[in-house]
Amino acid sequence: MASATQGKHPxxxxxxxxxxxxxxxxxxxxxxxPLRFKISNLDVFYGPKQAVFGLNLNIPKSKITxxxxxxxxxxxxxxxxxxxxNETIRNTxxxxxxxxxxxxxxxxxxxxxxxxxGMVFQRPNPFPKSIYExxxxxxxxxxxxxxxxxxxxxxxxxxxxxxxxKDYLKKSAFALSGGQxxxxxxxxxxxxxxEVLLLDEPCSALDPVTTAKIEExxxxxxxxxxxxxxxxxxxxxxxxxxxxxxxxxxxxIEHSETSKLFTTPTDPRTEAYITGRFG
Amino acid sequence: MNRxxxxxxxxxxxxxxxxxxxxxxxxxxxxxLILGYLIWHGGASLSWNFFTQLPKPVGETGGGMANAIVGxxxxxxxxxxIGLPVGLMAGVYLAEFGGQTFSFVIRYTTDLLNxxxxxxxxxxxxxxxxxxxxxxxxxxxxxxxxIMVIPITVRSTEEFLRAIPGTLREGAMALGASKWKTIATVxxxxxxxxxxxxxxxxxxxxxxxxxxxxxxxxxNRFWSPGWxxxxxxxxxxxxxxxxxxxxxxxxxxxxxxxxLLGLVLLANLGCRLALNRGGNVRxx
Numbered sequence: 001m002a003s004a005t006q007g008k009h010p011x012x013x014x015x016x017x018x019x020x021x022x023x024x025x026x027x028x029x030x031x032x033x034p035l036r037f038k039i040s041n042l043d044v045f046y047g048p049k050q051a052v053f054g055l056n057l058n059i060p061k062s063k064i065t066x067x068x069x070x071x072x073x074x075x076x077x078x079x080x081x082x083x084x085x086n087e088t089i090r091n092t093x094x095x096x097x098x099x100x101x102x103x104x105x106x107x108x109x110x111x112x113x114x115x116x117x118g119m120v121f122q123r124p125n126p127f128p129k130s131i132y133e134x135x136x137x138x139x140x141x142x143x144x145x146x147x148x149x150x151x152x153x154x155x156x157x158x159x160x161x162x163x164x165x166k167d168y169l170k171k172s173a174f175a176l177s178g179g180q181x182x183x184x185x186x187x188x189x190x191x192x193x194x195e196v197l198l199l200d201e202p203c204s205a206l207d208p209v210t211t212a213k214i215e216e217x218x219x220x221x222x223x224x225x226x227x228x229x230x231x232x233x234x235x236x237x238x239x240x241x242x243x244x245x246x247x248x249x250x251x252x253i254e255h256s257e258t259s260k261l262f263t264t265p266t267d268p269r270t271e272a273y274i275t276g277r278f279g
Numbered sequence: 280m281n282r283x284x285x286x287x288x289x290x291x292x293x294x295x296x297x298x299x300x301x302x303x304x305x306x307x308x309x310x311x312l313i314l315g316y317l318i319w320h321g322g323a324s325l326s327w328n329f330f331t332q333l334p335k336p337v338g339e340t341g342g343g344m345a346n347a348i349v350g351x352x353x354x355x356x357x358x359x360x361i362g363l364p365v366g367l368m369a370g371v372y373l374a375e376f377g378g379q380t381f382s383f384v385i386r387y388t389t390d391l392l393n394x395x396x397x398x399x400x401x402x403x404x405x406x407x408x409x410x411x412x413x414x415x416x417x418x419x420x421x422x423x424x425x426i427m428v429i430p431i432t433v434r435s436t437e438e439f440l441r442a443i444p445g446t447l448r449e450g451a452m453a454l455g456a457s458k459w460k461t462i463a464t465v466x467x468x469x470x471x472x473x474x475x476x477x478x479x480x481x482x483x484x485x486x487x488x489x490x491x492x493x494x495x496x497x498x499n500r501f502w503s504p505g506w507x508x509x510x511x512x513x514x515x516x517x518x519x520x521x522x523x524x525x526x527x528x529x530x531x532x533x534x535x536x537x538x539l540l541g542l543v544l545l546a547n548l549g550c551r552l553a554l555n556r557g558g559n560v561r562x563x
Contacts, residue, residue, distance in 0.1 A: 085453060111455040119453035125446040128469045138454035141464070185450070192454060 036061045036196055036226040037082060042096035044077050044086065051077045053250045055096070059196075059243075064218060064227045066241035066258065068234060070278070074250040075230045079198050082228065083117040084110050100196070115142055118189035122201040124181035126173035126188075131156075131165050134173045134184055138192040151191060159187035160217050179210030186217065190225070197221070199229040203236065215240045234274055238262050246270045317540060321533030329534055334500050334516075340527045344535055346502050347511040350417075351539070353503075354496060354512055355482055357421020358428050363478055366432025370474075373433065374440035375462050386437075393430035400426050401491035409495055415509040420496025424485045431484060435477025439470040472554045479550045483543045489514035513539045 037059035044052035052074045059065050067075040080086040081094055084105065098105045105113055115138070126134050135152045144151075152169070156162040161183045168175070173184055182202060189197060199218075203211040211233075218227060218240055231237050237244050238258060245255040246267075254261060254270045265271045272278055328343045335342030369389075373382055404423035409415055443466050451461040467474070492498075497509040498519060513535050520532035 083453060085449060088449065088452060111457065114453055114455040119449075121446055121449060121453075123446060125444070125450040127447060127450065127465050137451070137456075137464070141451075141454055141456045141460055188450075188454065 038099040040097045045093040047091040063242040065243045066237035069247035073247045117196045118194035119198045132169040155187045155191040196226045317537040321537040324530040324534040347516040350510040351512045358424035361425030362428025366429045369433045370436025373437045389430045398490040415497035417506045417510040423491035431481035439473030
């Protein structure tokens with residue numbers, strides 16, 4: 001707990017506001033609602049085993065929500081239900097209600113949902129293609145017709161990677177360092193202009209300097225993109241998020257503003273976890 | 280006590296190192312022995328004529344096996360056209376789509392098919408392709424070899440696809456790619472180097488098959504235009520020439536063996552080089 005909360009990121013102030021290519025399109029009656037995701041009574045099962053129990057959680061728009069909790073508490077499972085990635089695993093069953101901008105995500109076309117809800121994984125997973133093709137992939141898959149070059153550059157700029165790779169766009173993505181690869185994966189996710197970005201422990205394979213870069217990036221992006229991040233790093237949750245949810249054994253124990261949760265937790269289990277008494 | 284244990288451990292190490300080393304060395308030396316033997320016996324008969332001329336009638340010396348070289352290539356082309364697509368797609372099914380029981384059945388049958396003696400495959404092709412039209416043909420030979428290509432391709436394709444980390448598939452699907460799109464645009468390209476090598480090995484393996492060709496493609500001492508006539512192939516020529524009572528034919532059989540091995544080695548080497556050049560993207 002040496003460098004606990006640093007307060008504001010030094011870089012956060014000097015970042016110019018981002019210009020979006022297209023505005024996200026909230027639909028339905030929730031247009032003015034600050035909520036992006038509204039999750040009620042969510043149960044998730046792997047075969048006979050239940051991983052998430054009756055979870056209720058709101059994810060507000062243009063904010064960063066952190067999910068913390070010990071390994072196996074269901075936070076990754078929960079994150080992966082938000083873009084229905086858990087459906088790629090056999091025998092998963094989801095009960096309850098997940099609303100994205102007021103729409104049931106299970107009634108949506110899964111491809112459309114994943115275009116709106118992007119994901120960045122624990123380990124950088126660039127495709128064995130060029131840097132350019134990595135970023136263009138989502139656009140191509142979604143049948144984008146138009147000038148790819150501009151969007152690729154825009155996405156790489158948003159992911160703060162453009163300056164480092166602009167002369168090597170045709171090079172293999174594997175030539176990049178781990179941190180660059182992870183930012184490439186973020187650029188790849190941003191290329192389809194998602195409304196939400198899910199980050200599943202995006203920094204766990206990265207060193208502190210690179211981690212700081214990714215967090216800086218999250219600060220820049222949050223006005224245009226709602227984010228939910230799973231992290232094992234409590235300092236990261238404390239410095240990088242607006243809201244924090246603490247999960248334990250598949251249940252949501254506590255959810256409040258990050259500053260409040262880390263200073264005055266209401267549940268003794270939350271306090272025990274954030275002070276390092278278990279987990 | 281401790282010293283005795285130490286000596287025992289050290290000598291065991293030495294013994295095992297020697298045993299495994301000798302075994303490894305003999306593996307390599309077998310290949311070089313065969314190659315050296317072929318060059319020794321066949322190198323002398325190898326001339327420009329061997330590659331350009333037809334076999335000479337019995338009693339005359341000289342001549343070549345141009346028809347058998349072309350014949351082997353034609354048979355392999357057919358085998359590739361028939362066997363590789365089926366093998367590739369079945370491998371994709373096993374690695375990407377298959378459930379538990381059905382996959383087990385397919386995998387098991389594939390292994391059994393791989394173990395079926397090649398002469399039996401020949402009989403199968405004979406009764407299926409040769410008997411109905413009542414004559415030997417290139418098509419029948421290619422069909423027999425194609426069947427042999429399938430199980431090898433299936434298993435190697437499956438292995439290489441399974442080696443692709445699941446995180447790549449997730450990455451593509453999280454961007455909205457469908458399952459098939461993910462396989463076609465991310466997984467298969469990532470595994471393409473290995474899959475191509477596997478295919479080439481399968482073809483190299485059947486390039487030397489004699490038994491399935493004996494009563495499908497049969498043989499031919501002349502050119503065989505089209506696909507419906509009997510056709511000469513290097514392995515069958517080797518077989519015929521090696522058991523013939525003429526010294527000149529024996530020399531030619533050695534030369535044919537050398538050419539066959541050389542072609543397989545060349546194809547292997549070419550494939551390796553081509554993959555290495557385009558391979559910097561693939562190596563993680």
